Amino acid sequence: MAMLLELRHVSKAFSNVRVLQGVDLTVEAGHVVALAGENGAGKSTLMKIITGIYHRDSGTMKFQGKEVQFHNARQSMDAGIAMIHQELNLLPALTVGENIFLGRELVNRAGRIKWSEIDEQSRFWLKQLKQDIDPREVIANLSIAQQQMVEIARALSMNAEVIIMDEPTDALTDVETKILFDVVDQLRSQGKGLIFISHRLGEIFQLCDDVAILRDGEMVHQCPVSEIDQDGLIRHMVGRELSEQYPYVTAKSAPVRLQVSQLEAKGVKGVSFAANAGEVVGFAGLVGAGRTELAKAIYGANRPTSGTVEIDGQAAQIRSPIDGVRAGIGYVTEDRKLEGLIQSQGLRSNMSLTGLFQFSSPLGHLDKKAERVAITEYINAFSIKTHGIDAVVSQLSGGNQQKVSIAKSLVPKPRILILDEPTRGVDVGAKREIYNLINDLKTQGLCILLMSSDMPELLGISDRILVMSHGRLTGAFEHNDADQESIMRCCTVA
């Protein structure tokens, strides 16, 4: 069988954080390769390197036997590599046909677009997918599943030799999934190479020929699917032992601090749980399981539609972050850049923003001296490396920015702290510091909710782990009985 795609020793780092380390990957003609790995293992980065969106720092890539170096997505597309993205990449205001041929419009010699031909070809590719969608329909009027099918038709229409599918079935119903699998079989028999990324392990065994497993940016295993079973696959995915990296402090028994009952909000369906003072409650789940949405609903950033929240036995009406801060909730957002810190401004103004009333009189006069003293204390206590209290935040490393972000939500002295992916984009050393910080805060009696996609981290420092899937709670584990495989099973409950 001919080798279509061959990667050797590919490495990639983002501002000193290693994301991929010496990765090998081969795709043969007529084979479907499953790419498995946890969130953050480096799957998306690897795919973006193959399609030229990112550039590899080192290593080689051969496509159809020839050494290639793509500088942008267009070049890889022209060469014959198509990618179906997890998040839909369609322009909602344009028609189906316009989207399928976006950037490759069929034109006559005068430059006039040949609409009838675009319609005809669009209809042809959609028919391959057994879809009866009008090419003149506007994308926004289609269901998510139909949009996904348009995206797939777009990839097929490029006549690519290698097709990458990133979680293509996430948005599809069973009927469409079946159709997609038939199409994949067809492509396989045509001798195309496919890379299939899915969190649904069952699909891997049902559909794929080979499986490649990424863990922490390294390719730990690639073999034919027939040589591995589901348990083996999970073992390779989660791999490592829980070592010293996760210092765990036993929680003391304490009264209930937070009681959430039947909370409903965007992406959250009837969630109920309790969390104690001096306890770290971890939330596991796949991307899109509703953990961030839950965090935002509790804090008030997304307004809950029904359900109640009680703090220290008192009902709390939280409709906006203003209420959330007042009720004693601190929220460290998942997205530091867009939601967490004002990148263009200094440490001081960022850190004191949420708790500014601590340093100001009722009329609003700011006591800058008190502010300076308090902020300097946080900088020292969290050992934030900076050359000054007014240094611009964007110049700090990821780890230091994260510490600034945590300090910011601690300044108003909250009773509950919600940490959403607190170690994402943070290197190993700084991660360890953040874990110690979480433990300190926990022993000081703070109630901490920890949303994380880093499973070993969750297992390592949470007192309890709650699992979410499709907006619901699907599992609960005590620190001592939690293991990755059981959690993973709860994560994939439909």
Added chain:
Amino acid sequence: MKIKEFASENISLIGLVILMLLVSIASPSFLSVDNLLNILRQTSINAVIAMGMTFVILTAGIDLSVGSILAFAGAVCASMIGADVPLLVALFATLSIGALLGATSGSIVSFFGVQPFIATLVGMTMIRGATLVYTEGRPISTGDYEVANAFYEIGGGYVAGIPIPVIIAFVVFALCWYVLNYTRIGRYVYAIGGNEQVAKLAGINVSAVKITVFAISGALSALAGIILTARLESAQPTAGLAYELDAIAAVVLGGTSLMGGRGRITGTLIGALIIGVLNNALNIMDVSSYYQMIAKGGVILLAVVIDRRGK
């Protein structure tokens, strides 16, 4: 390094000094005390408007309605003075009308999600129309009651040899400087301009802050209207036409980013002075007013380009 840092931080101040040096070489009468005071007085109206504009621009907004608010407030104030309303009552009512008009724009921006440019463009048109309706297109006289003479002092009077408009502008500057640097709301203004989403998630009442900055801009435009009306001893329905452009130019010359979140009120003061000096210099050098516009535009362009390169 220190010098370089100082230079890039204070580029507008350096620009002002260089401009003054050049003009004083070209025309010795420029540096006389009388002329300098004259420049300050001519600058004060634009400076007062531009300082309100600074608040709005720091939140990444813009206020195009300042000139119209100036005209409307001036007309209302003139008719109150003409009707023998007590001075303090008339002044307070006029400032309140300005603040209210500004707050209305701010509310439209906050609650209906309309772009500040559009909301205040609408405000600019409608308030100008309201002014023309109210004045029937004619100047409004301030009458000849006793109160009118006291009122004129606001535009033409002196305290210790310094024109009262200059004193007003300086007091406004001191207040704005205090609010932006030493109050909670000042910090919130910068935060919203820096990243509105972050500000919202930090529990800041973003709508309230936005309405407040537009109200400040409106009130200061009304104050400028009072000064102008007192100086001219009557209110013109077409007063303040295109004043928004000079105010925005002063803010930008002062180094405040139109993207919001970065800038200083001191810069705006200097920016207003640059425009004032330029106008004065071109006048005493007898440059025709047609060429003056071209020269002014050129200087603003030059300043902004230098500022961009320094970043």
